[in-house]
Amino acid sequence: MTGWFSRLVVSMTIRMPKWFVGWVSRRYVAGNTIEDAIKVMQRLSKEDACFTVDVLGEEISTMAEAQYFYDEYSRLIEAIISNNIDSDLSIKPTAFGLLIDRDKGYQNIKNLVAMANDHGMFVRLDMEDHRVTQATIDVVVDLHKEGLTNVGTVYQGRLFRTLDDIDYLENKLGPAADYRICKGIYLEPEDIAHSGYHEIVSATNASIDKMLAAGAYCAIASHDKPVINHALSALESHGMGPNIEDPRKNAGKPRKGKGPGYEFQMLLGVRGPLRRKLAAKGHKTRVYVPYGEKWYEYSIRRLQENPTVGAQVAKAFLMPWTNRP
Numbered sequence: 001m002t003g004w005f006s007r008l009v010v011s012m013t014i015r016m017p018k019w020f021v022g023w024v025s026r027r028y029v030a031g032n033t034i035e036d037a038i039k040v041m042q043r044l045s046k047e048d049a050c051f052t053v054d055v056l057g058e059e060i061s062t063m064a065e066a067q068y069f070y071d072e073y074s075r076l077i078e079a080i081i082s083n084n085i086d087s088d089l090s091i092k093p094t095a096f097g098l099l100i101d102r103d104k105g106y107q108n109i110k111n112l113v114a115m116a117n118d119h120g121m122f123v124r125l126d127m128e129d130h131r132v133t134q135a136t137i138d139v140v141v142d143l144h145k146e147g148l149t150n151v152g153t154v155y156q157g158r159l160f161r162t163l164d165d166i167d168y169l170e171n172k173l174g175p176a177a178d179y180r181i182c183k184g185i186y187l188e189p190e191d192i193a194h195s196g197y198h199e200i201v202s203a204t205n206a207s208i209d210k211m212l213a214a215g216a217y218c219a220i221a222s223h224d225k226p227v228i229n230h231a232l233s234a235l236e237s238h239g240m241g242p243n244i245e246d247p248r249k250n251a252g253k254p255r256k257g258k259g260p261g262y263e264f265q266m267l268l269g270v271r272g273p274l275r276r277k278l279a280a281k282g283h284k285t286r287v288y289v290p291y292g293e294k295w296y297e298y299s300i301r302r303l304q305e306n307p308t309v310g311a312q313v314a315k316a317f318l319m320p321w322t323n324r325p
């Protein structure tokens, strides 16, 4: 469902009162506070899920704003540990200042990753738009060089550069490379990215194949059956699956909270039955849990950036059987 209908849904949604957008977002956003996120995770833990938590917000305009994210994530680490929740963190590098002042942004991210490392917690650098692709990859490489190996990033199947980027990280990090692979939410220019559904699915599947062949840890982040089914058969052909010890050579000691070389990831509120089915078969499944005061700005920006999200949300409400939380 793309094109005029998606754009219509988006143009209607952004004119709706804030309470209405809030009501719609309730399903996709855990709430305003850390306590809200903890409650959601406690509930979903009963479905054998583990988590990655995102404090909503992204590109900032002054370095002072980065302090909010640093402080909030620091409190979040403590809350996750004190509530004994199986969760890691997802952060947006631009929210830490990467696009304003590279060195200070890097230092902020490093301090947080070091704090998480003290608790054996992994940190995922979400991938934002193409302006920060290389900068984000460079942060991961530099942190590993400094001995902080509890960090990885996200590759976007839709970008032409992704297959080369997999080679790049394999050369730099070997089996310590730890990816989330997704289609990519940002509608990028046509000279750097695929734009058709089928091209994006095949490019994402090709990336999954390459990551597995490279021996990297692979977190498959998709709700789309052609991607999930492809991943399931690719895993099988690499001798990977539920209750099978991580077969990757030189993968090192398994990190706390990780699956046997792979896991599946889905967004809060999206395709719960499919996630529960994967979990029931023994696959490690992780739910991406966004929360925070900036939920309104975040929801509106996401809708404007990629109108297909608006259409999916509308479909989930009009045809609830297609997407149960």
Ligand code: FDA
Binding pocket: 125, 126, 127, 128, 154, 156, 180, 182, 183, 184, 185, 186, 221, 222, 223, 224, 225, 227, 265, 266, 267, 270, 271, 287, 288, 309, 312, 313, 316, 322, 323
């Ligand atoms: P697709 O969009 O085709 O969705 C398949 C089906 O899932 C839809 O038909 C619909 O039923 C359902 N669905 C999907 N999204 C829905 C929604 N919002 N509401 C209701 N139903 C929905 N992107 C990025 O650029 N950088 C990143 O760091 C991340 N991180 C990330 C983490 C995790 C855990 C996930 C699952 C996704 C991301 N993404 C991301 C987003 C990703 O790139 C992509 O845009 C979305 O996952 C949608 O792609 P699908 O593969 O799910 O397929």
